[in-house]
Amino acid sequence: MNSQAVRPGETPSERADRNWNELMQELRVMQTGTQILTGFLLAVAFQPRFAELDDLQRGLYITLVLLAATATVLALTPVGLHRMLFHERRKVQLVRVADRLVKANLAVIGAVTVGVVALILDVALNRPTAIVAAALGVVVILLLWVGLPPLLRRRSGGATDEERPASSHM
Template sequence: MSVKDTSSEPAKDEETPHQRLARNVNELLSELRVAQAGVQILFGFLLSVVFTAQFRQASGFEKGMHLVAVLLAAASTALLTSPAAWHRILFRTGRRWQILRAGNRAVLAGLACLAAAVTDTVALIAKVVYGPVAMITVGSLTGLLFIVLWFIVPIGMSRGD
């Protein structure tokens, strides 16, 4: 009885490198849908605040914090939507690897901007409602929560901790 060498052929339950790359790109684009929803809600909230009477009475510092949050949300939007645009423009050029590599970096930067925008917004709300001590405390705790859950936990998981 002879055994056929199939080491160069993928088993039926394995992926070829091309299939894996296509799946990874599709997974990246699917993950973006979750993050984009959060950015859209935050961005809409931040844009609508400007048109309230209370905003006109805000201090320069508070308006500055708001502008920073808007800019971070805009950057997050641009970074989190760019891989979809790249895929749409380049999908027939065989550049999935480049889309995936650059897209991964853009998503991580976009998530960092989103975390910073949410943190800034929460800190601003705490400042307006309770004052500067609450702003520092609540803002620090919010930022720490994002850092731990979005970045430290996955690093620990990748190390097997």
């Protein structure tokens, strides 16, 4: 569903409310994944083998912890903004800003995910395998998150779910 689509009879305020609710659902999913990755990363430093990491692995680990913290802050920022501004009737502006924050957070979470896989494979197997897996991870993320949306738009001729007959919905 295209959350930006205008539904018949829907006011700008109603559309902002609908879009806000959809963003909050997306943030719930993102936050759960981020919490799991962050918890894993925080636990790594307290494992006996942590002292055995080489400088590159330790640098990657620190980078991943910082990215995971960034992802957490990005996911919480729309909630914080809403809390500070909700009495000021700024929902349209909040939706616009939250949309940008969610898109930025997708990039950060993608980087954390690829980096965690690379770190694990580097420690468990070897560096060349980790590099190949990281490169493949980046390609998969780009294909799914950047390449797939335009492909879906082209296949549907640009029509949104609301504009298509019910029989043609997936």
